[in-house]
Amino acid sequence: MPQRLNGGYDKNWFRPSFHVASGAMDEHRTASAPASPKARPEPQERGSGIRLGRIAGVPIFLAPSWLLLAALITITYGQYLSSRSEALTLTTGLAVGFGFVVCLLISVLLHELGHAFTSRHSGIGVRGITLEMLGGYTEMEKEAPRPGVELYVSLAGPAVSLAIGLLAAGAAAVLPPGGLAETFAFQLALSNIVVAVFNALPGLPLDGGRALQALVWKLTGDANTGRIVAGWVGRLLALGTAAVAVLLLWSPLVHGYFGILFTLLVALTMWVGAGQAIRHAKAVGKLPPFSARELARPIVAVTQPTPLAEADRIAALGDNERRPVVAVVDGAGSLVGFLHGASARAVPAERRPWVPVGDVTRRIDEDHVLTGDLRGAELLQAIRDDPGGDYLVVTGEDVHGVLRGAELLALVAPNRRPRHPTARRNST
Template structure:
């Protein structure tokens, strides 16, 4: 359906699209307007690293236990900041590419940046994907430079060296060509560029991610068996990373299969027309006006005295009203008000559209383009198109 200005007036300012914020994790604040969250799982990792690293320093440096733990905790904080800088690399490049960022979550095995939509072109995908490892590598080089100029053999020099090593390992590991790693996103972009099919790229990178997961698990077990890795903590942690990679790769493969089967409709194409009435209009009268409309399956929209759009008649609530009472029940009693989370841009399609309605897949959404109102998308309409095509079988960094 083409954009138009007739019918109900544009949504009031309160109903304009706004970025959704994630609610998971402990909120740490904002950086450049991006919400930052800390997953509770990170606290477990912080405790393990603090205890392990602190005990190693206590033995090797002959420090008191409290001093060793304090230094260990300081190292954990530096690692957290390093992961945050890595994710900010993705967030900043995403924004520069015109893609909004919902938030950054720091968790036990790294972190992830949640974006409003997927990259529109393979070049943009490649640019955003490699930004994180580039930042980690730069931080590693700075820490290595600090280790060089600091007095040799001191705690500060050891601390800087460990920080440099961890950041460079993170940069190199994340650049490996397999989803859900950043290198997997880069591989996806290259296959997308060569084939013209982003979903093929996602599936190829997903299978490559499974290979990386198996190789990671095999490598750590071989190194442990040969005595190169000493201690169970590193082995268990690396195996956990490998399992996470395997799961993420499987999700990417399924995502690629489902996305390839999605209908090529945009939110604008799926939007139903609206019939505008006042809140005091009897439910029976609103139903009669909708039935008389020449448009296909219109949705009854409620407007205020100034003509501003308030919300839509909730289908389930309206059907629950007995037929004999509908001439006396005003539509305002069965209206669901519009909120910013139920406003969609008309050009959304495919997986971006599914992502936009994931929190309320059965809800009604106002579809707009700027000041133009296209109509109402009912989540159930989209779900009914997707589910028959679904096979029977969050950008995340580790």
């Protein structure tokens, strides 16, 4: 049965209160959390790299790897332009090359904004956009609820790239032929059309792979089956891309090794992304068909001064199969955090009657609160920033208990250790 928070669960500020078990005399008392006048904070933004700002409320980040690619494209394109025209100096060529890189960056950003806006319009939500060496990715707040939404969001990016390519091609058609502006517009059109066509290929981690996943999901009724099929097709496409790179070695149209190495890097990235999608699908398939509410352990709450030994005694009174999690509250009954298992176990037995639980408490924040109805892929996604953490499970004003991320992870990957909460997430 869920616990009812005294005064209700304040969604604006994470200060719920409990019926507290007093550590000294095992009495129970009630305390309510003070009301907070502040508004509910916005969802925490996600991304890695240099923060560029926000567009329509969407945080934008630039990965450092993009700077390396920008330098390589600037040099390669600048040398190409200066070699075609004796009137164009290398310095001018490099300046134009850098301008071309900026246009490519804007094109990729518009591509990702296509995903972001359609995602937000569909009710999925967006945490941020990261622009990186081989393009970029948009991080959603949750999985698409239906195949049609997945298809809609996945094809929005290539559609934007195709539109940019066609506009640039129209500009190239009306500009004076042979001029620098016409060459620039043609290259911009070609790059965006290639991005649109390549991303539409039906294999993960490409956008077309997500579209294929949606179609298989629609036919089979299983999103995981769609992810596995699209992942294996993505691996085949990665091998094909690597084969194209090898064939380019003997092509008379290719001068230098930059394009070949870049194509091989794309193939490697596709292979890794496809493998991640397959492993994710298998992990979700191993999850029990239960919600976070049903997987949560019960809670027993004690105040911060309660001796560790007394907290152990109170917790031992619960079900042995589902031992309660010790929640630590302050004098007002507001949740501070949970007893940190590793820290508590490190306290010697002779000191446990004297060490207060407040000294071995892991504090909890809004990022460690889960909705009771979460299950499957959405549940895994909700804990991915801290897979080994403890999460308070609530529905409205009811507290159901604590979900331990390490226990959930053990169900899907028994031999895997939780990664550090600051480790970088992989998204496609």
